[in-house]
Amino acid sequence: MIYTLTLNPAIDLFIKTQQMAPNTVNRTDSYDVQANGKGVNVSCILKRRGVDNTALGVGAGFTLDYIADFLTQQGVPNHFYKDAGFTRINVFARVVTTDTEYKLVNPGPQISADTLNQLYQQLTTLGSDDWLCVSGSFAQGIAPAFLLKLGALSPKNGFQLIIDSAYPEAVEALAYKPLLVKPNDVELMNWFHQTGEADLTTMITLGHRALEAGAQNILVSLGAAGALFMNQDVTLVGNAPKIAVLNTAGAGDTMLGTFLAGLYQHHDLAETLKLAIAAGSDTARQAWITDFSNTDELLGQIKIRKMEG
Template identity: 45%
Template sequence: MIYTCTMNPAIDLFVSTDKYDPLVVNRTSEEDIQPNGKGVNISFILKMLDIDNIALGFSGEFTGAFIEEALEKKGIKTQFVHVKGTTRINVFTHVKSENTEYKLVNRGPLINSEQINKLTSYISYLNEEDVLFVSGSNPRGVTDEVILEIARLSNENKFKFVLDTSSKVVLESLKYKPYCIKPNDEELAKWFNKSTLSNEELIYYGKKLVDSGAQMVLLSLGEKGCLLFTSSKILFVNAPKGKVVNTACSGDTLLGTFIGLLRKGIVIEEALKEAVAAGSSTAFSPGLTDYTDVEELKKQMKVKKINFRIGEYKHV
């Protein structure tokens, strides 16, 4: 079974207003409410690929119930730890007169040690037949030590651990040999105390992550495409062109599609190509992709094998 774990899920409220003035009632002209959180998005993506999965995490009161119900309506089983306090609501306000967006991201509930232990107890039952995604930021009360404990459990119980977080805890987790990690280029630079990375440095540090223990590194390069590192190969696939609407969930689409297709037995090159196309499709859409344009987008794309030597890398 595949499991997704979202420590700090959210309801995202998207609104549009003509103006956004202080001390007056600003009325909206458009609104949309979506269940969100990286693992939640991956659950939806996997289900669209006809892959059953179970969503884990922390769920607080009526807002948490909304997310659980949205998952269950799509046929996704849930096993959230229920906590006091409400699952967060984030508000994204598009102001038409300014052609800009204001983002309010809330903290979410405070998680206590008993609730953390309950979640890790669920995870401790996973075995070598299972895959676990842990994606996104930690809520209040959850430290990076919890991520390390999950990584340790994956190594001990032999389940495949997929980690997507911007925290440097990723580097500490490498000793437990995670199945896949998914940094973007900015996160990779930050982990190694760089402001930006050259093409050669992207390859050097991507390889370093594999050499340090990661079985696969899926390195997102935004509009440039994606690099994949394994112990035996480095692959690059360019991203297709299109009008970007919202990049917020494209990384979740990329990761969920890639791991999901590997689970279905698709060869790694084809899985990578389709995953980047699907991630781009999400970026070109107001919500998650429905995969209807993925085959067309793939016509713009090629997968290249990179033979890297210092001073020779020119592809990205």
Template identity: 45%
Template sequence: MIYTCTLNTAIDMFIEMEDFLPDKVNRSIYDEFQPNGKGVNISIILKKLGVPSTAIGYIAGFSGHYIQDELNQMNIDTDFTEVDGVTRINAFVKSNQGEYKIVNGGPEITDVKIDELITKIAGFTKDDVLFVSGSLPKGVNPSILVSIAKHASDIGFRLILDISHPILSELVHYRPYLIKPNDEELQALFPEEELDSEQAILRAAQKLVDQGCQNILVSLGGEGAYFVNKDTMLYCPAPKGEVVNTACSGDTMLATFYSTLQTSSPEAALKKAVAAGSSTAFRSGLTDFEDVDQLMQNLKVQVVTI
């Protein structure tokens, strides 16, 4: 079974209006609500690719139930841990004055609920896969990630990490199956080095492989992505297009890469993942994959070396 863990789930509310003025009633001309959180996005993308998963993590209150209900309506299984409070609702407001992003903190997680989630993960088997993605909620120490990584190592299930916390440097020794840092996150792991060239990025990724990571997908946003493991180093540029939404493109890339890698070569997986991530970036919501084949046509995966 594939599990996706979102520790800090959210509803994203997108609002568009002509004007956004203080001390006035500003009426929207468009609004949309989406269940969100990086692991939630991965479950949705996997579903679009025909791959079942179960979404776990924390939800709270009416907004948490909305996320659960929306996923269930998509025929995505859920096994969330419910906590007190209200799952955060983030607002993205766009008007002729510009775009405003309001990101809230969410509920505080108690030690009892932390233990409850860890116990759930401790019950996984060696045949399971766990994506852990996104930020930590209030009350959760980054040591939870060490506990999860240790269980993955002891049990033998595949652990896939997409986290920006610097504790990632301590997790590589537990041999995660796949990590997906972007260029800034990779730089944070090597603060004394200037990762300002392809060679520097590849050397940093290779160091992480030497330290224990089995596979590394380095996202460069509009510049594409690298894939590095002990056998190969690959680069795929991103297709050109008008960027609308960068927030979910990395989740799309990661889910598509893992899913495709199970039945295809790393070259094919990287190419499709970059195209799918770009497809999400070129629209307001997650890709429907209708344009992915077209976006792939002009992409060429290159073998690169240090």
């Protein structure tokens, strides 16, 4: 079983508006309310790719209830440990006239040590048949070092660990040999304190460093440039298709969920990367994550190259 872990879930309010002017009422064209959080998105994508999974996490308030109810409606079993306060609401605004996007991301609730320990005790029941995908930021009260605690638990219990985190602790967690890590280009640069241009040569060099540090596989989101996949046997690069971007929230999660599904189902790596790029791109051109009904039209634009070295 694949388990996703969301330690700072959210409800995202997506707004499309013609203008965003100060000190006046800005009338919107449309809005959408979405259950979100990186692990929540990955769970939904896995389900849409035919992979049963369970969503785990922490949160608070009626906003957490909304997220749990939504996952249940999507056919994703879930268990969120509830604390005081409210799970955050974020706002994403697409301004048409200026072709700009505004992202207003709030902090999560304060999670107590007792609530976190209850979650951890459930995670200790995972075993050799399980995969755990840890995605996104942590709510207040959860130190980034919790990632290392999960890293140590993985080889002890035998489950496979997948990490999508910008925290520096993600680099330390490579020593526990996670099955897959998914930084974007900026995060990968930050992991290894690299400055300068995030070109492909640099990404491949840093990808090798991540593999040498213990990662079994690495998937790097390159934004408009596509994506890079590497392990000890192969290096694959795929370009991104040309799209009209509407909402970038969830695009990286879609890529990860799609790739993870292909990996779990033992599909060809090159074809899996191609579909993952198409799916992430399709998500970026709509209000919420793709349902895969329109990804085929993007696949023809994507070419996967096998790189040497």
